[in-house]
Amino acid sequence: MKASTHRTFQTVHTWTGLLAGFALFVAFYAGALTVFHDAIAAWQNPPWRSACDANIPVTVLIDRLVTEHPEAKDDFGIVLPVDPSHAAYAYWQDSQGTRFARYSEMAKPSEEANPGDLADFIYALHDSLGIPMVGLYLMGIVSVLYGLALISGFLIHLPHLLSDLFAMRVGHNLKRLWQDAHNAIGVLSLPFHIIFAVTGSILCLFTLTLAALNTIAFNGKLYGAFAQAVATAPTLPASNVAATMLPPHVLIAHAKGAAVAGEVSNFEPDYLHYMHYGDRNAVIEVRGLSQHTLGTYGTVALSAADGKVLATHVGTQHTINGITNSAMYGLHFGTFGGNLVRWLYFVLGLAGAFLFYSGNLLWIESRRKRRHADQPKRTRVMARATIGVCMGTCLGISGAFAATLVAAHLDIEAAMPQRITCYGLFFAACLYASLRPIPRAAIELLGAISVLTIAVACTDLLANGTAFTQAHSPQTLAVLGVDLTGLALGLIFATLARAAARRARHGDPNSVWSTAVT
Known part of the structure; x- marks a missing residue:
């Protein structure tokens, strides 16, 4: 590599690292904790200290929702509790926007899901630095700079990569020790950092990218085409004929059976999406997680009236769009594996935070x-x-x-x-x-x-x-x-x-x- 080229890459690496480093430290430190999102939620509301409405059945929650808010029947969701100490809650749209409510909150729904949930608060710090709206896009730009820092850093150290990879020269030259530690962590975790940078930029900038492509290349037709491509349930018009809905636990059992047919035996539902509730053509989407697969999130669509399976997007029956979207989340948060993968991601998160901290120390020592x-x-x-x-x-x-x-x-x-x-x-x-x-x-x-x-x-x-x-x-x-x-x-x-x-x-x-x- 020419000396001028090396200096160019060095400059790119230094300034992209400095510009993005502070935000990335926050994202990685909070992200390391976010890997154990459910564990932190259990820590806040342990089984022996049940949350309000924890024992309310989902059927009772839905009955109160459609009674007090009949406008929600056409489209609403139910987020299932992660454990018995938590409570299910509903969300829907009304004239004032999105509303969230547990059973006891139905008369006065909230504009925010799970206010006071520590795990969600830490996730927001990782996802958007805790800054509403703008923070998500800011982290997308930071992820792009992060990718540039990774590429330029790798190219800088490529000529002497193998000889210095495991060198940890402890002595009076503290800068060299920090440099060795910085290089070793960066190179050894490089594949994961590439995953984080790519998936992070896509997840954060997806909406802006879609809007730009819709205007520039698709003559305003992209939104409709995209919605159709990623739909996991058929769109059925309301028949205006009333029908009795099957209980949620029965529909969940049917969805698990469909997942087994897709060669997934550990499908654990976490979310229900109803359309045209109470109608003969009512549809329910049962979304759930499957461990030890990149297609972590899957969906089974059923008739809410008789439990007939309408569409399956789980395991081997995932579509290309579905598996790609699910894999991005799985790779970014480490949900594709068990506890070993979670602990690996936790360590990688802390190591990533150290990477950006040590980068700043190197800049200080160099000057x-x-x-x-x-x-x-x-x-x-x-x-x-x-x-x-x-x-x-x-x-x-x-x-x-x-x-x-x-x-x-x-x-x-x-x-x-x-x-x-x-x-x-x-x-x-x-x-x-x-x-x-x-x-x-x-x-x-x-x-x-x-x-x-x-x-x-x-x-x-x-x-x-x-x-x-x-x-x-x-x-x-x-x-x-x-x-x-x-x-x-x-x-x-x-x-x-x-x-x-x-x-x-x-x-x-x-x-x-x-x-x-x-």
């Missing part, structure tokens, strides 16, 4: 003056920004767990405490990093993350100690797993705080991380 105690302003600004954003993200998410725990014990809605605590701690960390000496800010914020994370885990373990010894179920193990993972993360942050303190005292004095220059 500092090694013979002067007074470091350039740009390196100090980048160091403060890196500490504030990265550590503020970790502190904010731990704070959201703490707020959820407190809200549960006070029996209040958790949505507002979660947001106030998470965003408040994030901005407080950014302000703290901008005012305190850089090395002390890093040490103290790492220590705060460690203390808060361990405190939340220990508090929940102590509060649920009796329940852990009496209740034995997958949800019980999930709650215990979240607490133990919190303890492990807290200890990791404590180790990092200790390492930062050691470097501040004994590292190169001509560094923004040294207490000798503060």
